[in-house]
Amino acid sequence: MKYTPRRLKTNVNVTPTSPLKDLVVLVGGLLAIGVGIYVLMGFAVDLIAPRISLGLEKKLAIPFLHTIKKSTTAHKQQPYVQSLIDDLQSRCTDLPYEFKVHIIDSKSVNAAAMPGGHILVYKGLLEQVSSENELVFILAHELGHFAHRDHLRGLGRGLVLLTMSVVLLGSDNLVGDLLSRGVNFTEMGFSRKQEARADTFGLETLQCAYGHVAGATTFFSKMSKGQDSGRWGHYFASHPENRQRIEHLEQLAKDHGYPVGSLTPLPQ
Ligand SMILES: [Zn+2]
Structure with missing residues (x-):
């Protein structure tokens, strides 16, 4: 007698719907979760940034210091730039950081605030500034980013991942190193x-340092004379914005009655 297997009427292992539909639901669901996490991380940045303790911030700085080591240079102007920052901190600002200036061997005309009170000053910027006041305004602008914790917010969603990796794995972890390598401060x-x-903070600090605000807008004006905006990093996004920033600084100086004195030359 020939054996004929009876077809199962019901089978818990086989769903009544088509496998293609299941796949679509599964992929769609995963995608929705992914988008949800991405959006939530965006919100988390603003939530986390003001709450990161200085101790934790110093730990976040470690992977960044690894990545900039190659491009920092023992520039002869480092002690001078450092002294300008130290002077601002002792006389005009009272931020909870021990600031350290790093000169970056790059033509980029920029400066940047990074976690833990590290300030990157690009060689290209030092070549462009024409007075001490101009340089101090830029440094004070960077201090403004520290005061408002923009330097942490600026890391975006990476801040959330970096904080998680440092809290869970310690400051010397591979994930942190990889994440910090992805940040282009320029x-x-x-x-x-x-x-x-940050401009407002910079202007108030410049007034405190010199008793006048000469040099606050000279750096911006150089850009108006036909420089390529791409090279100027976060100082100059576009011509109209640049013009707006000059006007904002001039209005602020007028409102506060800040005088314009004479410029202090850079050391030879
Ligand atoms: Zn800025």
Whole structure:
């Protein structure tokens, strides 16, 4: 007698719907979860940035210091730039950081604030500034980013991942190193509002340092004379914005009655 297997009427292992539909639901679901996490991480940046303790921030700085080591240079102007920052901290600002200036061997005309109170000053910027006041305004602008914790927000969603990796794996972890390598400080984007706040902080600090605000807008004006905006990092996004920033600084100086004195030359 021939054996004929009876077909199962019901089978819990076989769903009544088509496998293709299941796949679509599964992929769609995973995608939705992914998008959800991405959006939540965006919100988490603003939530986390003001709450990161200085101790934790110093740990976050370690992977960044690894990555900039190759490009820092023992520039003869480092002690001078460092002394300008130290002077601002002792007389005009009271930020909870021990600031350290690193000169970056790059033609890029930029400066940047990184976690833990490290300030990157690019060689290209030092070649462009024409007075001490101009340089101090730029440094004070960077201090403004520290004051408002923009330097942490500027890391974006990477900040959330980096904080998690440092908290869970310690400051010397591979994930942190990889994440920090992905950050290009030259192109680190801040919003117009963040830049305006840092400019305000910079102007007030410049007034405190010299008793007048000469040099606050000279750096911006150079850009107006036909420089390529791409080279100027977060200082100059575009011509109209650049013009707006000059006007904002001039209005602020007028409102506060800040005088314009004579410029202090750079050391020879
Ligand atoms: Zn800025």
